Amino acid sequence: MTDLTQTNLTQKQVRERIAARLASRHRKEKIFRGFGIASIAFGVLAVLVLFTDIISKGSSAFVQSQIQLQVNYDPAELGIDKVDQESLAWANFDGVIRNALRERFPDVTGRSEKRELYSLVSSGAGFDLRERLQNNPELLGQSETVWVNADDDVDTYVKSLSKSKDGFLGRTSEQKAVWINALRDSGELKKRFNKTFFTNGDSREPEQAGIRAALVGSLFTLLVTLVLSFPIGVAAAIYLEEFAPKNRWTDLIEVNINNLAAVPSIVFGLLGLAIFINFFELPRSAPLVGGLVLTLMTLPTIIISSRASLKSVPPSIREAAMGMGASRMQVVLHHVLPLAMPGMLTGAIIGMAQALGETAPLLMIGMVAFIVDVPHGITDPSTVLPVQIFLWADSPERAFVERTSAAIMVLLAVLITMNTCAVWLRKKLERRW
Amino acid sequence: MQTPTLFALLLLLILVAYGTGFSRAIGAARSRGGIRSLASLPSYYGVHTALWCGLPALVILGVWLAFDDAIIRALVLGGVADRPETLSGQNLLYAQIQNLAAGSLVGESTPQLAAAAAHLNSLRQSGQWLQTALILILAVGLGAYALMRVTPELRAREKVEKVLRVILLMCACAAIFTTVGILMSVLFESLRFFQAVPVTEFLFGLHWSPQMAMRADQVGSSGAFGAVPLFTGTLMVSAIAMFVAVPVGLMSAIYLAEYASNRVRAFAKPLIEILAGVPTVVYGFFAALTVAPFIRDLAQSVGLEASSESALAAGLVMGVMIIPFISSLSDDVINAVPQSLRDGALGLGSTKSETVRKVVIPAALPGIVGGVLLAVSRAIGETMIVVMAAGLAANLTANPLESVTTVTVQIVTLLVGDQEFDSPKTLAAFALGLMLFISTLILNFIALHVVKKYREQYD
Numbered sequence: 001m002t003d004l005t006q007t008n009l010t011q012k013q014v015r016e017r018i019a020a021r022l023a024s025r026h027r028k029e030k031i032f033r034g035f036g037i038a039s040i041a042f043g044v045l046a047v048l049v050l051f052t053d054i055i056s057k058g059s060s061a062f063v064q065s066q067i068q069l070q071v072n073y074d075p076a077e078l079g080i081d082k083v084d085q086e087s088l089a090w091a092n093f094d095g096v097i098r099n100a101l102r103e104r105f106p107d108v109t110g111r112s113e114k115r116e117l118y119s120l121v122s123s124g125a126g127f128d129l130r131e132r133l134q135n136n137p138e139l140l141g142q143s144e145t146v147w148v149n150a151d152d153d154v155d156t157y158v159k160s161l162s163k164s165k166d167g168f169l170g171r172t173s174e175q176k177a178v179w180i181n182a183l184r185d186s187g188e189l190k191k192r193f194n195k196t197f198f199t200n201g202d203s204r205e206p207e208q209a210g211i212r213a214a215l216v217g218s219l220f221t222l223l224v225t226l227v228l229s230f231p232i233g234v235a236a237a238i239y240l241e242e243f244a245p246k247n248r249w250t251d252l253i254e255v256n257i258n259n260l261a262a263v264p265s266i267v268f269g270l271l272g273l274a275i276f277i278n279f280f281e282l283p284r285s286a287p288l289v290g291g292l293v294l295t296l297m298t299l300p301t302i303i304i305s306s307r308a309s310l311k312s313v314p315p316s317i318r319e320a321a322m323g324m325g326a327s328r329m330q331v332v333l334h335h336v337l338p339l340a341m342p343g344m345l346t347g348a349i350i351g352m353a354q355a356l357g358e359t360a361p362l363l364m365i366g367m368v369a370f371i372v373d374v375p376h377g378i379t380d381p382s383t384v385l386p387v388q389i390f391l392w393a394d395s396p397e398r399a400f401v402e403r404t405s406a407a408i409m410v411l412l413a414v415l416i417t418m419n420t421c422a423v424w425l426r427k428k429l430e431r432r433w
Numbered sequence: 434m435q436t437p438t439l440f441a442l443l444l445l446l447i448l449v450a451y452g453t454g455f456s457r458a459i460g461a462a463r464s465r466g467g468i469r470s471l472a473s474l475p476s477y478y479g480v481h482t483a484l485w486c487g488l489p490a491l492v493i494l495g496v497w498l499a500f501d502d503a504i505i506r507a508l509v510l511g512g513v514a515d516r517p518e519t520l521s522g523q524n525l526l527y528a529q530i531q532n533l534a535a536g537s538l539v540g541e542s543t544p545q546l547a548a549a550a551a552h553l554n555s556l557r558q559s560g561q562w563l564q565t566a567l568i569l570i571l572a573v574g575l576g577a578y579a580l581m582r583v584t585p586e587l588r589a590r591e592k593v594e595k596v597l598r599v600i601l602l603m604c605a606c607a608a609i610f611t612t613v614g615i616l617m618s619v620l621f622e623s624l625r626f627f628q629a630v631p632v633t634e635f636l637f638g639l640h641w642s643p644q645m646a647m648r649a650d651q652v653g654s655s656g657a658f659g660a661v662p663l664f665t666g667t668l669m670v671s672a673i674a675m676f677v678a679v680p681v682g683l684m685s686a687i688y689l690a691e692y693a694s695n696r697v698r699a700f701a702k703p704l705i706e707i708l709a710g711v712p713t714v715v716y717g718f719f720a721a722l723t724v725a726p727f728i729r730d731l732a733q734s735v736g737l738e739a740s741s742e743s744a745l746a747a748g749l750v751m752g753v754m755i756i757p758f759i760s761s762l763s764d765d766v767i768n769a770v771p772q773s774l775r776d777g778a779l780g781l782g783s784t785k786s787e788t789v790r791k792v793v794i795p796a797a798l799p800g801i802v803g804g805v806l807l808a809v810s811r812a813i814g815e816t817m818i819v820v821m822a823a824g825l826a827a828n829l830t831a832n833p834l835e836s837v838t839t840v841t842v843q844i845v846t847l848l849v850g851d852q853e854f855d856s857p858k859t860l861a862a863f864a865l866g867l868m869l870f871i872s873t874l875i876l877n878f879i880a881l882h883v884v885k886k887y888r889e890q891y892d
Binding site: 025028029032033035036037038039040042043044046047050054057128168231232233235238239240243244252253255256257258259260262263264265266267268271272273274275280281296299300302303321327328331353356358359360363364366368386387389390393401404406408411413415416429 | 451462497502503565590594597598600601602604605606607608609611614615617618619620621665680681682683684685687688689692693697701704705707708710711712713714717718719721722723753756757783785786787789790807810811813814815816817820821841844845848849862863866869870873874877880881
């Protein structure tokens with residue numbers, strides 16, 4: 001006000017000036033607010049675009065085109081006379097499928113035409129038939145109607161038909177399209193639930209590729225991580241929060257933990273490669289090494305959240321127990337720790353979710369190998385779900401794009417479930433003091 | 434005895450030790466008038482005995498498992514008369530011996546190899562025996578010793594608590610071990626790399642093509658290890674990411690903290706935090722298959738040349754990934770600004786945005802800067818998005834529509850696949866890792882320092 005009085009303005013003039021500036025100030029206020037709303041909208045939009053993109057690309061992978069065939073388990077064609085392990089391994093199931101296809105389209109004669117016809121069906125269909133015969137040996141010499149997976153090119157074409165009228169032919173020839181449409185019209189080619197996707201391991205053929213091996217690998221890796229990181233993390237938190245004297249040593253530990261929480265994950269991969277694999281000679285590509293690396297990576301998260309939940313237990317609990325003559329260790333183990341456990345569990349779940357989504361350090365320790373078999377233990381070579389996604393994303397086949405997206409959907413579903421569990425657990429068990 | 438069986442047996446012994454310690458304490462107390470006469474509760478005597486029985490044996494078992502392969506290998510190779518000098522040659526020879534010992538050698542074997550394989554088998558056999566005997570004797574002997582010491586005067590609780598405390602301390606030190614492990618693993622390999630390639634060439638060289646030849650006489654056998662294109666690429670992608678993330682993250686934090694109603698906050702905040710929980714490989718897929726083609730088409734439609742793997746796509750998506758990071762960190766510091774500052778500014782007649790811009794933000798600035806620095810260190814270390822969307826060619830360019838490569842991408846491409854550890858090609862990855870570790874360490878250190886200092890002001 002001193003400025004204004006010095007310039008000898010009347011009160012009226014002052015009011016006019018304020019009113020004149022007020023409009024522009026309010027305009028600025030609105031603009032600022034608009035920026036805020038725009039930022040929120042951008043964030044929300046990013047979430048929506050990301051999810052709709054993934055879901056629209058991936059949802060079609062949960063169905064798979066299958067072709068109905070009338071197959072005859074003819075012993076002569078199979079080249080076997082009894083059903084046992086050894087003869088089944090050599091049996092010619094592809095021939096059986098070819099016969100069935102020729103019977104369905106009797107007017108196909110030329111050599112190349114026939115080859116074209118045979119490629120309607122997935123090259124893995126023979127294995128499905130073998131499994132079927134192994135489980136039902138009485139079928140030998142009889143015929144039955146089965147659904148077999150179509151080839152991935154056929155599948156891509158059939159799925160693209162629902163989007164546009166002509167569909168995406170790609171590598172599919174015109175002749176093949178005619179057969180496909182004939183089968184579709186007669187109801188012998190249908191999109192059915194894609195069981196293979198959940199029961200198979202990786203494959204070079206998209207229609208035979210599944211996420212089972214990767215899921216089991218992820219499970220083993222997470223188990224190792226949980227078994228190691230939770231007890232160590234909780235113990236470290238207890239020491240730092242309840243016992244550590246205030247000295248430089250403790251400060252060093254704390255600085256270290258805070259720093260490790262922000263070290264790039266790929267650096268942990270380098271550590272795993274140099275120390276666990278090269279120095280200790282642990283098996284490459286194994287969930288054991290993956291779990292060890294992820295343990296070191298999630299440890300800071302678990303320690304920090306465990307410390308927070310120890311801090312939230314009020315000192316009066318400790319004082320009351322101490323007053324009853326409990327030792328400090330008894331105070332912590334019998335009273336503080338049980339009360340802090342829900343918060344620790346929540347932190348552990350969030351840490352596990354982080355570990356489940358991690359890819360880069362696992363690439364370093366060789367979990368990118370092409371794994372077909374489902375691993376049976378923590379030292380078997382295996383891959384994990386995020387790495388499987390990375391591998392499929394690199395594959396050129398169009399059918400792998402939808403499988404990648406479907407695998408992402410499975411991964412996100414698991415992650416969202418874990419995080420929801422953590423939130424629910426916190427709400428349910430949290431105590432307000 | 435196989436190691437898992439031995440382990441199970443050891444666990445059983447520990448349980449037995451606990452039980453006997455417990456009952457012996459009670460037995461000792463009975464003659465003196467109940468457990469009241471004991472120095473500690475009976476269960477502490479049990480734990481005390483179990484610790485004596487199990488802990489040394491477990492530690493020895495762990496050390497044994499960590500080193501027995503290396504020792505057996507050295508013994509077996511030492512017994513072979515004309516063993517190769519090089520490490521890879523020795524590896525090959527040892528693998529042959531191992532296969533022969535397992536009975537699955539393809540190809541012919543010499544008497545020398547057969548002898549070595551027999552040697553290996555006998556060493557393994559006796560190693561197994563020695564291990565079993567050592568562990569069991571240790572467990573039973575020390576367990577029995579502890580059991581003898583169970584008397585009412587023994588202060589079992591103090592002793593057990595002392596051990597527990599040491600175990601807790603060891604767990605807390607895991608963080609230090611990890612840091613030391615990281616430093617050792619990247620430092621040693623980097624030093625080996627810098628013996629082959631001068632530091633100055635690595636830090637200031639403008640040309641990066643690490644294709645070292647397997648043989649010396651191969652064409653193009655000399656690799657080039659000038660890392661400047663990688664550093665500029667990393668900086669460009671990170672700069673684009675920060676350009677997206679800082680304004681959006683900061684403004685949404687401000688809006689959520691200062692303007693939004695409770696309902697909007699309850700809806701928008703978790704939705705934006707979802708972005709933080711999405712795995713990076715998913716962002717990478719999104720960037721490579723959706724954003725990059727979109728940007729390429731957009732650029733072409735306005736007449737610009739764009740590569741299908743562009744720095745812009747990777748940077749944009751990385752920015753989206755970092756938004757929740759910045760917004761939640763800023764949210765914390767904005768909420769920590771005392772309400773009295775806002776009330777004062779509003780009372781003087783400033784509008785809400787003026788209060789935010791001239792009072793709240795300056796007061797929260799150190800915390801925000803700390804958060805942004807942490808976000809930069811994340812952007813630099815982010816791997817999957819750039820591996821999938823930024824490209825592999827080391828271009829020294831300032832055009833965000835071209836493909837660039839980053840430090841992390843090169844670490845991944847150098848180390849995935851062939852794994853011979855004596856070529857500069859793989860060692861270069863560790864030198865890059867060292868650079869990455871040092872730069873993020875410095876950023877984190879400054880950031881944590883700034884944040885900590887700021888927090889002390891208002892608490």
